[in-house]
Amino acid sequence: MSDSCFVVRLNRYLDLTPSEMNAIAHLEREPREYHSGSTLWQEGDDVSELLIVHHGWALSETRLPAGKRQILRFHFSGDLIGASGIAFRDAASSIVAATDVVVCRFPRSALGDTFNTHPRLAALFFAMSQMESIDLADRLRALGRSEGKARLANLFLSIAARMRAVSGENNPVIRIPLTQSDLGDAVGLTQVHVNRLIRQMTEEKLITRNRSTLTLVDEPRLIELARFVDRFSAIDSSWFPAAKA
């Protein structure tokens, strides 16, 4: 039961009761593997399920006319996807496997049951959904009002922060299995320009990048450059209703 990565994740925010753990573990069934590059669902699809990422990276993306792509968010182990797809029937973005991933699917109706029987979990889902909004808002600030280098710094720091929140470690070296094109599509720049910026940032001894390994060489200066605020450490659960038996 506690080998559920979703349980592990939620336990980070809240001390789950056995009954709550059960309810969650129940959601998380049918693990299924997708290969890197495959599409879990497509923008506009009629989606009736939610996904929990077990292992690997997935990403939400959306396409624009000229074949352009905007990456909206990355999803790691323990993340709940479908987020976007829950308010409306049609998916607002596509979900693509960035590496080989293992995900569990569950139908939305199961979520309805959970809301009914475990109000505290409902509150937690609500709070997690708000974290997503905040993450998007932070990204929006970066895209709207800063130049390339700061955007990249921001992206790197926010990925690092999220991965650290999951792993509990604090390593300056992080694995980012993304190409320069991916990075560009995430921060709204060209692959070519991303390349140049990474070179500059390397020369300035801010980072080091080698294949999929990124090292945050001078994190304080990166934070300064990006005006980064790490918000992913904890959730405020003080307003949550009490757990039900």
Place this chain on the structure above:
Amino acid sequence: MSDSCFVVRLNRYLDLTPSEMNAIAHLEREPREYHSGSTLWQEGDDVSELLIVHHGWALSETRLPAGKRQILRFHFSGDLIGASGIAFRDAASSIVAATDVVVCRFPRSALGDTFNTHPRLAALFFAMSQMESIDLADRLRALGRSEGKARLANLFLSIAARMRAVSGENNPVIRIPLTQSDLGDAVGLTQVHVNRLIRQMTEEKLITRNRSTLTLVDEPRLIELARFVDRFSAIDSSWFPAAKA
């Protein structure tokens, strides 16, 4: 009871039971007025309340080093704010009155009670929060991957869509009480450039702007230009738990 604008708003998505209406109307007390330009709360404040907009426009904004500003979202009548502030104690953005506004405040704990007693409302709040994420994601796509004119078109259309969803009308004329600087801060452009783009768009007979009145002259072409998708019409409530007495 039904003069609560929040009830009116939620009723648009769901047929509320009397008990649910009561619970909501209960949240919405102590209406309070703020003058245009005043700050309801500030980035970083310790916020323990949520707001419901009764009347007027508010906006969430965040500041960057060089005094730059990014407007994240506009809030109209019936909107729930605090959104961003609910997962964490510290507000992630400031809330400012764009016009004179009337808002109701309620403590987060009241939300906890609602989650406990009215799971269907919890589901609705969750879905509304997802709408917010989707709105942000759409904005992100616009900022990351389109040029100025398309960004503006996108902003105009999305404001129009949201206002229409509230009013039920379908008027090509909308009131946007924002300056060119505000528009710029929302789409990540300079006030000067916004001015030029608006002139161009007027010449191209896409829009007409006069003070705070904006007319969508050629909406089909605007939609085409912005690749706009209107998602604000309805919520998919099929997965919601049943209403409780």
Place this chain on the structure above:
DNA sequence: CGCTATCTTGATATGAATCAATAGCTGTGG
């Protein structure tokens, strides 16, 4: 009737896109 915020318009500077060509890796099959 001025005052201040907003808008308009021009000249110039700059970050980033685009176009284009080459170089490096990685995996695959002969």
Place this chain on the structure above:
DNA sequence: CCACAGCTATTGATTCATATCAAGATAGCG
């Protein structure tokens, strides 16, 4: 084990969108 195919990364030359700087022009407001 080598050679080739196909991504991914690097680098340069040029163009374009948008920012910046600067100076009026309007318009609402007290």
